[in-house]
Amino acid sequence: MALLQMRFLPDPILRTQAKKISKIPSAFPKFTDDMVETMIHEHGVGLAANQIGSLEKVCVIQLPDWEEAIVLINPEITDREGEVELEEGCLSLPGYRGVTLRSEKVRVKAMGLDGKTMKIQAEGLFSQALQHETDHLNGIVYIDQLVSKDEFYKIEFDDEGNAEYVQVNQDSALS
Numbered sequence: 001m002a003l004l005q006m007r008f009l010p011d012p013i014l015r016t017q018a019k020k021i022s023k024i025p026s027a028f029p030k031f032t033d034d035m036v037e038t039m040i041h042e043h044g045v046g047l048a049a050n051q052i053g054s055l056e057k058v059c060v061i062q063l064p065d066w067e068e069a070i071v072l073i074n075p076e077i078t079d080r081e082g083e084v085e086l087e088e089g090c091l092s093l094p095g096y097r098g099v100t101l102r103s104e105k106v107r108v109k110a111m112g113l114d115g116k117t118m119k120i121q122a123e124g125l126f127s128q129a130l131q132h133e134t135d136h137l138n139g140i141v142y143i144d145q146l147v148s149k150d151e152f153y154k155i156e157f158d159d160e161g162n163a164e165y166v167q168v169n170q171d172s173a174l175s
């Protein structure tokens with residue numbers, strides 16, 4: 001396995017829609033294994049292909065209490081229920097957090113590495129990760145849908161190493 005090169009905002013590939021996969025490329029599953037390794041190395045719970053410079057429509061997710069990651073090819077949200085404001089960050093914009101409006105529960109249809117269709121029902125962190133990663137594959141980053149421009153923070157550390165959230169202007173983070 002190998003670590004892949006991360007892409008960061010304002011890299012335009014993060015604003016580009018990924019292409020639907022009709023036939024699973026022969027580079028899989030090595031490629032998706034490398035995505036998983038990169039996600040774990042970066043301490044993330046999810047990673048979409050745009051974030052490592054690919055426009056294949058694939059993402060990986062591994063929540064903290066999972067033993068293995070899942071690979072989702074062509075993930076699509078088919079149903080949403082409820083609304084909830086959640087704090088969120090992104091490996092492609094390190095050091096920042098923002099508050100977004102997410103659906104509480106989602107249903108997702110995707111293809112696995114075996115080519116079979118899977119249907120997922122999720123809530124909590126899994127639901128949030130599914131929405132975050134499918135957004136990525138559609139060229140959308142979480143800062144595009146903050147509940148308000150004011151709900152955006154830079155994480156700074158004081159002399160004792162304690163993290164604090166400093167409210168910042170969204171545009172300043174991207175320049």
Ligand SMILES: [Zn+2]
Nearest residue numbers: 089090091092
């Ligand atoms: Zn992200």
